[in-house]
Amino acid sequence: THRHTHTRSPSVSAHWPFWVSPQHQTQHKQTPPRTQPIAMALRSLSGVVSRAVAGSRVSAAPASAGVRAAHSWTVRDYKGHKLDSLPSTEVSVEEDELKSMFEQMAVIRRMETQANTMYREKKIRGFLHLYSGQEAIAVGMRAALDENDSIITAYRCHGWAHVMGWSAKAILGELYGLTSGCSRGKGGSMHMYSPRFFGGNGIVGAQVPVGAGVAFAHQYKNDGGVCISLYGDGASNQGQVFEAYNIAKLWNIPCIFVCENNKFGMGTSDGRSSASTEYYTRGDYVPGIWVDAMDVLAVKEATAFAKDFAVKNGPIVMEMETYRYHGHSMSDPDDTYRTKADIKAVRDSLDSITRVRNRIVEAGWATEDELKAQEKQIRKQIAKDSEEALAAPEPDVNELVTDICFGEKALNVRGCDQWTMYSDK
8 A cells, every 4th residue: 555645845836937936026027928838837846946956965975096986966856656755855876977978968969969960851751750858857767777678658759769779870871761770771760679778669659558568578588677657748638548547557567657848748738738747656556656857866766766666566657847949840830839048948957968067077086177178079979970871872762561570581672563572682
């Protein structure tokens, strides 16, 4: 039996956007009417910005010879639903791990920026959903998982593909539709896979019950693994999501359902699409937890907590509250439902990479100049990766029929008419 411990964060009134402090209420009232949904949509990220940017350092363990020092920081309070306890808000991390997180997040951000540019140059066609702003989720969750755990997500999957083993070159090659891609150019933006990473899925919400099935496989094999099944706030009202909750709880399947709440389903704010925007409570009989997902350390700590819970007790719902810097996809004008000032305010006050950078400098593990130089080198490497990926050829037409059946070659597969046949060479 789980005790209901749903709490609300104090600080700034829920009616004000998180970057507006109480003393600026008069200024906020002058906001044009069309930005009011933004203020309501971002209400639960409210707080004093100066405290939210980097967190408060709690302690620094002294380093002995040959041993890396660890530092602890305070992260924002979690919110729980039907849980007896919550993760610690004091999170300890060692130098190498935090620097690795910074590098991964910087690579994902730059890779997505490169994809943005190449889409505008028409090197990428079709839909393109960028992960910029949400990097802390993929990097933080991956840091808390091991080789037994599985991941499945929706179509905003490039960051996940990277943390699950694919290089920026392989991901960009896939976006370009060339053989340098991780699916040899046949999958595109929404269909990338690797061992234990089940995609990239293009149908809204369809991956959620598949994730429950993957988690059932872990339970059946008794391997101690869990499956992270991710979806967005735009998919949160899908019936199949609630069906997956039900079967997972009925059988106590070790599935972690993760709502990446980036505040907008396409161009619709969460407050206009969902009667309840407390997504971590939407599992009803399934316990849940809310996480400040603009903080990679909070994400890692909460994921470790959720994994331990899922292995022992069954499913749990996580709401990762975050913000995307680009439109829903590159075809989204992105300026009809929010303003550039809204996006800039989040970048300036809560950006996840800035938080990590500040912590590294605060701990004395690197200087601002050293980290800027590292980011400059990452930009050069991503540009090189892009050039090399573009140099690859398109897949041969006969690759249309490769990988239809595992371990078998497809022969004489009919094309668009009865006279056209393809075979796997």
